[in-house]
Amino acid sequence: MTFELELSTISGIKILGLGGAGVNILKSFQELSLNGLELIALDSSALSLEKISLPYKVQLTRGEGRKKGSLSLLREELSPYLENAEIALIVSGLGGETSALYLPSLTRILKDLGILTIAVLLFPFHFEGKMRRNRAESIKESLEESADAILVFPNEHFYQLYPDLPLVEFFSRVNSTICDVVNSLLEPMLYPSLINLEVSTLRRILEGAGEVMIGWAEESGEKRALRAIEKSFNSMSWKKEESRKIKRLLISIAGGDDLTIQEVSKICESLTYRVYPEADIAVGAVTRENFRGIIRLTFCGIKSLGSKLSPKPLIEERKRLW
Ligand SMILES: Nc1nc2c(ncn2[C@@H]2O[C@H](COP(=O)(O)OP(=O)(O)OP(=O)(O)O)[C@@H](O)[C@H]2O)c(=O)[nH]1
Ligand SMILES: [Mg+2]
Numbered sequence: 001m002t003f004e005l006e007l008s009t010i011s012g013i014k015i016l017g018l019g020g021a022g023v024n025i026l027k028s029f030q031e032l033s034l035n036g037l038e039l040i041a042l043d044s045s046a047l048s049l050e051k052i053s054l055p056y057k058v059q060l061t062r063g064e065g066r067k068k069g070s071l072s073l074l075r076e077e078l079s080p081y082l083e084n085a086e087i088a089l090i091v092s093g094l095g096g097e098t099s100a101l102y103l104p105s106l107t108r109i110l111k112d113l114g115i116l117t118i119a120v121l122l123f124p125f126h127f128e129g130k131m132r133r134n135r136a137e138s139i140k141e142s143l144e145e146s147a148d149a150i151l152v153f154p155n156e157h158f159y160q161l162y163p164d165l166p167l168v169e170f171f172s173r174v175n176s177t178i179c180d181v182v183n184s185l186l187e188p189m190l191y192p193s194l195i196n197l198e199v200s201t202l203r204r205i206l207e208g209a210g211e212v213m214i215g216w217a218e219e220s221g222e223k224r225a226l227r228a229i230e231k232s233f234n235s236m237s238w239k240k241e242e243s244r245k246i247k248r249l250l251i252s253i254a255g256g257d258d259l260t261i262q263e264v265s266k267i268c269e270s271l272t273y274r275v276y277p278e279a280d281i282a283v284g285a286v287t288r289e290n291f292r293g294i295i296r297l298t299f300c301g302i303k304s305l306g307s308k309l310s311p312k313p314l315i316e317e318r319k320r321l322w
Helices: 007-010 017-032 048-049 063-069 071-082 097-112 129-141 157-161 167-190 200-206 224-234 240-245 259-272 317-322
Strands: 013-018 039-041 057-059 087-093 116-123 149-154 213-220 248-255 278-287 294-302
Touching: 013 017, 013 167, 017 039, 017 048, 017 087, 017 097, 017 149, 017 157, 017 167, 039 048, 039 071, 039 097, 048 057, 048 278, 071 097, 071 317, 087 097, 087 167, 097 116, 116 157, 116 167, 116 200, 129 149, 149 157, 149 167, 149 224, 149 294, 157 167, 167 213, 167 248, 167 278, 200 278, 200 294, 213 224, 224 259, 224 294, 248 259, 259 278, 259 294
Parallel strands: 013 039, 013 087, 039 057, 087 116, 116 149, 248 278
Antiparallel strands: 213 294, 248 294
């Protein structure tokens, strides 16, 4: 007898795209055909929801109808989608109204259900003005009480990298980079791996992490492992000495069938050497088709050893909460 399990039904990993940017990034997830991730789109704009084809879409209310978007109703509306969720990522661009209205409630709902909640946030460009930036900053701060881990991708950072790209290409590049980074962190749980990551390990590393330091790089050719380490540390241009403060570290490595154990070991040793000496370290390594010649390194560094959040209910207790 053979069992055919669909990855999407067993992974328990949900990606929620909230607001215009969030929904756009879900589209990039679809284009990359990443397996095992269940996508849910939420927006107040019907137009934005129309542009994506998904079984799960939630139209949020705004303005006068805002009361309908209260916490308990939203929770009721979302509960069928979240029943088997262990990990949820909420992807949203900060600065707009929809994310400001709904992001804090959404993360609170997820936390109260005991789901490991990762907020993937885009920050507005400088040219969008100070008011939008301030709003983005205060929403991010408000999430620190409910989201486990916060990954920040400032649009301005990508603008400095690709100032000359046409707009459409720019967003497509940025959005697919974000998908790649998120996917790299999750794939050692999704695919048969050389070194696999358990959901419980991800929980240990990311629970109550606050804002996370992220790094990523993809390299090929001679000394690709060494170059990937350097490049990943420079990818978000945070200061070198900051790495010493990392007390929990998640390392994810992907390569082709030519990835060597020596390369994996070199990367892990080098990263371990740069962080807090007693840091809690988790490693995942996968081989992927079409990755021959390539090494991809992604990591998340967390500055606290213990969780910054109040305890969540255990997943086992969840049934009682519905
Ligand atoms: N990288 C990236 N950033 C985007 C994209 N769309 C919007 N943004 C950024 O995300 C911020 C928030 O924009 P939206 O997501 O459209 O805002 P919203 O939450 O839908 O809010 P309202 O439309 O005001 O209700 C913007 O200020 C942009 O900086 C996108 O496709 N990719
Ligand atoms: Mg919008």
